[in-house]
Amino acid sequence: MHKGKGMKFVGDSRIQDKGQRNTIPKDYSEYPGRTEAFWPNFLLKEWLVGAVFLIGFLCLVAVAPSPLEQQADPNNSAYIPLPDWYFLFLYELLKFEFASADYVVIGTVGIPGLAFGALLLAPFLDRGPGRRPSQRPIANGMMLMGVIATVWLTYVSVTAVDWEQREQYSIANATEHEVDTEHPGYEAYSNNCMSCHGENMGGNAGMGPSLLESQMNVDAVKDIARNGIGDMPANQFEGSDEELENLANFIVDNRPSSDGEGEGNGEGSSEGSSEGENSDSES
Incomplete structure (x- = not known):
């Protein structure tokens, strides 16, 4: 017997074949209810449907954005x-x-x-x-x-x-104005006026007008706080004369048009009172 004759070569099952990998998904047609592989076939379809829905939703939001309202004000009892x-x-x-x-x-x-x-x-x-x-x-x-x-x-x-009525609460109509909360008259304003005229003196719809555009001087504010005007009844202010003085100065000093000079000393009382009546007659 010559060398090499009659010898057979067989594969060793202990050696893994790493040369090729089966990337073709299995055929699930023989299993009931499983017609395709979850990855990547089924999951890819789900992603495509989700992407189409997301793009459509983004386009809808861009064309017709949802109306946003101002931050809820607990001091405005008319706001729902x-x-x-x-x-x-x-x-x-x-x-x-x-x-x-x-x-x-x-x-x-x-x-x-x-x-x-x-x-x-x-x-x-x-x-x-x-x-x-x-x-x-x-x-x-x-x-x-x-x-x-x-x-x-x-x-x-x-x-x-009633969306037309709620338009007054939209962000577009928000009053961007900050008042001095350290002012001596802020406490009197928050206790007596804030519920109707707003936290920032911008007014509350259906309750009280804005005080930001008013040209009233200190004496006019004091007179209205005691005697009322328009729909505002008399004796709305509850406090001492010192608190009333601080309140009037707070309103005059914190409006954008105020320069803080002259008005705080009560100059032009009759003229300021007349202008104040014209300004608040809409309240």
């Missing part, structure tokens, strides 16, 4: 806060008798809790392998009920709001 548009359906839900007043817990905890609970239980209630809507009646039925309820409650809430 309104939630953002995506919470309007919950806001409308709380108007129903069974979800408000003594039953407010049902509207704030009970009904939303049932909705989120149903969302969590949806995968366990409908375990069908098919993807067609007709094969997933429970999941699709719950989804349709949620969408219809949200859309209808949002529509009812939007149509019930």
Whole structure:
């Protein structure tokens, strides 16, 4: 027997073949309900749908931006806060008798809790392998009920709001003015005038006019605080004469048109009183 004759070479299964890797996804057609690989086929489709929706939503926001209002002022009793548009359906839900007043817990905890609970239980209630809507009646039925309820409650809430009246609370109409909170008369103003004329003297819609454009001097302010003017009744101010003096100086010193000279000493009392009546006659 010669050397090399009759010898056979076999592969060793202990040696891994690292030269090639199978990059072709498996064929899932033989498994029911699994028609394609999750990565990258299915996940790529999900990303494409999500990207299209996001771009469409961004275009909608750019074309018709949601109206933004000023920061809620607790000193303005005429202001009725309104939630953002995506919470309007919950806001409308709380108007129903069974979800408000003594039953407010049902509207704030009970009904939303049932909705989120149903969302969590949806995968366990409908375990069908098919993807067609007709094969997933429970999941699709719950989804349709949620969408219809949200859309209808949002529509009812939007149509019930007087948007022209709320325009006065928009950011575009906000008064950018800061007052001196260290002024001796600030406390008297906050206790007697802030609820009607606003935290920054810019006025509150339906309550009191702005004091920023007024040309009243100190004596005119004191006279109006004691005797009233227009819709403002008399004796609105409650405090001592010293506090009244500080209040009048605060209003005069903190308006943009004030130079802080002359007016604080009560000069031009009759002229300032007449101008003050003309300025506040709209209150």
